[in-house]
Amino acid sequence: MSRSIIVSFLMRDKVGNALLAVLLALAIIVPFCSLVFEPGDTFYLSSYWVTLLGKYLCYALLAVAVDLVWGYCGILSLGHGAFFALGGYAMGMYLMRQIGERGVYANPLLPDFMVFLNWTELPWYWQGFDMFGFAMLMVLLVPGALAFLFGYLAFRSRVTGVYLSIITQALTYALMLAFFRNDMGFGGNNGLTDFKDILGFNLQHSGTRAALFSLSALALAGGYLLCRFIVNSKLGRVLIAIRDSESRTRFIGYRVERFKLFVFVVSAMLAGVAGALYVPQVGIINPGEFAPLNSIESIVWVAVGGRGTLFGAIFGAWMVNFGKTWFTGAFPELWLFFLGGLFVVTTLWLPKGVVGLSAQLSKMRRSKAASGANTEAPVQAQAVEAEPQPQQASQVAPEPDKQAEPTPKNLDQGAANV
Amino acid sequence: MSKPKHIPQNTLLYVDGVTKSFDGFKALNSLSLIMEPGEMRAIIGPNGAGKTTMMDVITGKLRPDEGIVMFEQDIDLTQHDEAEIANLGIGRKFQKPSVIENLTVFENLELALSGGRGVFQSLLHKLSNQSFGRIEEVLELIRLQDKRSWLAGSLSHGQKQWLEIGMLIMQEPRLLLIDEPAAGMTDEETALTAELFKQLAQDHSLVVVEHDMDFVKALDCPVTVLHEGSVLAQGTLEQVQQNQQVIEVYLGR
Ligand SMILES: Nc1ncnc2c1ncn2[C@@H]1O[C@H](COP(=O)(O)OP(=O)(O)OP(=O)(O)O)[C@@H](O)[C@H]1O
Ligand SMILES: [Mg+2]
Numbered sequence: 001m002s003r004s005i006i007v008s009f010l011m012r013d014k015v016g017n018a019l020l021a022v023l024l025a026l027a028i029i030v031p032f033c034s035l036v037f038e039p040g041d042t043f044y045l046s047s048y049w050v051t052l053l054g055k056y057l058c059y060a061l062l063a064v065a066v067d068l069v070w071g072y073c074g075i076l077s078l079g080h081g082a083f084f085a086l087g088g089y090a091m092g093m094y095l096m097r098q099i100g101e102r103g104v105y106a107n108p109l110l111p112d113f114m115v116f117l118n119w120t121e122l123p124w125y126w127q128g129f130d131m132f133g134f135a136m137l138m139v140l141l142v143p144g145a146l147a148f149l150f151g152y153l154a155f156r157s158r159v160t161g162v163y164l165s166i167i168t169q170a171l172t173y174a175l176m177l178a179f180f181r182n183d184m185g186f187g188g189n190n191g192l193t194d195f196k197d198i199l200g201f202n203l204q205h206s207g208t209r210a211a212l213f214s215l216s217a218l219a220l221a222g223g224y225l226l227c228r229f230i231v232n233s234k235l236g237r238v239l240i241a242i243r244d245s246e247s248r249t250r251f252i253g254y255r256v257e258r259f260k261l262f263v264f265v266v267s268a269m270l271a272g273v274a275g276a277l278y279v280p281q282v283g284i285i286n287p288g289e290f291a292p293l294n295s296i297e298s299i300v301w302v303a304v305g306g307r308g309t310l311f312g313a314i315f316g317a318w319m320v321n322f323g324k325t326w327f328t329g330a331f332p333e334l335w336l337f338f339l340g341g342l343f344v345v346t347t348l349w350l351p352k353g354v355v356g357l358s359a360q361l362s363k364m365r366r367s368k369a370a371s372g373a374n375t376e377a378p379v380q381a382q383a384v385e386a387e388p389q390p391q392q393a394s395q396v397a398p399e400p401d402k403q404a405e406p407t408p409k410n411l412d413q414g415a416a417n418v
Numbered sequence: 419m420s421k422p423k424h425i426p427q428n429t430l431l432y433v434d435g436v437t438k439s440f441d442g443f444k445a446l447n448s449l450s451l452i453m454e455p456g457e458m459r460a461i462i463g464p465n466g467a468g469k470t471t472m473m474d475v476i477t478g479k480l481r482p483d484e485g486i487v488m489f490e491q492d493i494d495l496t497q498h499d500e501a502e503i504a505n506l507g508i509g510r511k512f513q514k515p516s517v518i519e520n521l522t523v524f525e526n527l528e529l530a531l532s533g534g535r536g537v538f539q540s541l542l543h544k545l546s547n548q549s550f551g552r553i554e555e556v557l558e559l560i561r562l563q564d565k566r567s568w569l570a571g572s573l574s575h576g577q578k579q580w581l582e583i584g585m586l587i588m589q590e591p592r593l594l595l596i597d598e599p600a601a602g603m604t605d606e607e608t609a610l611t612a613e614l615f616k617q618l619a620q621d622h623s624l625v626v627v628e629h630d631m632d633f634v635k636a637l638d639c640p641v642t643v644l645h646e647g648s649v650l651a652q653g654t655l656e657q658v659q660q661n662q663q664v665i666e667v668y669l670g671r
Contacts (some may be wrong), residue, residue, distance in 0.1 A: 234542035241518045248516045253504035262537045
């Protein structure tokens with residue numbers, strides 16, 4: 001147990017704060033490099049890179065959302081891609097309606113695919129999406145409402161563990177099949193694409209790209225702060241209690257299903273926001289985003305980074321996606337095997353992910369330093385092993401509000417029970 | 419649901435004719451038990467007698483097939499779930515120690531602190547000085563002051579038992595159901611636990627299930643013997659120890 005390291009490391013969430021600082025810096029530097037420098041300059045960032053990095057930010061936000069429900073509350077959702085995709089579709093519907101007469105069929109009201117299907121009227125559920133504010137509300141409400149309905153039924157009937165994972169997977173799969181149908185009115189196979197502008201700004205313009213990037217960075221920072229507030233509150237400790245011992249939590253008097261429902265809905269909304277920021281950057285949303293594999297990938301990101309830490313999820317999303325970008329360039333057909341292998345390796349050897357590994361390494365370095373320092377070393381190292389809590393014990397009578405602060409231990413042991 | 423004809427005045431817990439079967443096997447067979455406020459009761463009986471199942475039925479984990487379970491004379495416990503029953507004032511300690519391993523000792527107690535069970539209340543909860551003081555008191559009572567910042571998972575078996583008892587106390591229940599508290603405790607810890615329960619019995623009702631006869635003796639309270647899902651004998655420890663049937667099925671073995 002390397003608790004002391006992790007505790008001091010996380011007590012004030014230094015890593016998280018550093019991460020927030022990096023995100024803010026990126027939100028300024030990336031647009032700067034993209035807009036101020038000219039192609040050919042050392043610091044120039046092309047739109048390709050801006051968009052790619054922006055995508056990673058959206059994935060990271062999805063990973064934070066997954067970590068909130070899985071890492072803290074033990075709800076292994078294999079359907080979070082559905083909430084991401086729904087947020088994306090809500091944004092896509094707004095962008096479609098912005099096209100207006102500039103579409104191939106130049107219909108002022110109907111998107112091209114509807115004209116193509118010989119529809120003459122805009123379906124009721126497309127109403128209002130010409131308004132940005134309404135569309136943004138739907139980005140939150142649609143995933144939130146689905147999560148509420150699904151969670152209400154599943155948690156009230158106490159569906160947990162593998163069964164819950166399977167039905168979340170079924171949920172996203174069913175949505176994928178539904179969205180593939182042309183008569184659903186979401187563009188079928190092709191989805192929604194050919195977007196022109198957002199709030200009047202041309203989506204091809206590098207300034208718009210840079211702004212979307214910065215917004216994604218801020219959204220990720222905001223999502224991180226929100227989740228950190230949640231997990232550091234007493235509610236966060238109830239979530240950990242539910243994860244570790246659901247029945248104990250009930251017998252203390254907490255209505256477990258309500259707590260699960262709350263985090264599930266918050267998490268779905270965050271995933272929706274991630275999807276909404278993703279779509280204008282990649283320029284398309286289609287039913288493929290509901291593919292079960294996408295949801296599973298997001299679980300792998302969190303597992304690789306280290307669950308129950310929030311920032312681990314972000315690192316995981318970035319590492320795996322950088323890997324994926326490189327891998328799919330070099331050996332496209334091997335990517336899925338690699339992803340599967342990565343998950344197996346993480347589960348077997350890195351139950352706490354990369355974040356856990358770094359803590360493990362610094363502990364090893366410390367005990368090595370101790371053994372190198374003097375001849376009584378073995379005894380000393382042993383003492384560290386045997387009595388892992390001396391720092392804790394000496395921390396006498398913390399202030400009440402101090403106690404209400406971060407509860408960092410879960411990093412150390414939380415990941416152990418899948 | 420058939421309402422009982424008359425529940426005696428001043429009963430805290432009224433269990434009557436409760437039957438619970440698992441695949442035809444009657445774990446509880448027309449069990450009856452009455453607890454008065456401020457009473458302490460020890461329950462003994464061989465393995466599989468139905469002691470834990472009885473607690474499961476009272477705390478809403480299991481629904482009885484038949485029978486009446488009433489709390490404070492007019493609350494039908496079979497109509498409530500675990501969380502509601504906990505909030506009605508019934509606390510439970512499990513046979514296998516069950517604390518939240520990835521939270522500290524202090525946080526475990528904070529979680530059990532009575533009140534503030536809602537989602538948004540929890541989100542905005544701030545520990546008052548008064549509550550902080552209360553947690554300190556209980557930490558002292560369960561002798562874990564030095565270990566307040568330890569993860570509960572790193573405590574010894576006996577310390578976990580105590581932490582769980584501490585969590586029970588934090589809930590401020592009227593009735594405590596305690597399943598095998600002395601298991602895994604040293605003799606000294608066992609003696610201290612018996613002292614603690616006697617102290618608690620001054621303003622709580624306690625049902626204590628235990629196999630350790632020295633412990634039961636130290637509790638110095640009425641004893642109920644369960645066997646095959648129903649009450650075999652009741653009385654003081656001396657009385658039941660002399661009961662021929664009890665000796666046959668339990669003590670004599
Ligand atoms: N969920 C269940 N499904 C099937 N059988 C069960 C279940 N729970 C308990 N039983 C059975 O009911 C009987 C009573 O069990 P219970 O746990 O109440 O006994 P106990 O008196 O607490 O015993 P011990 O002293 O060993 O703790 C046992 O035979 C047990 O196998
Ligand atoms: Mg038992």
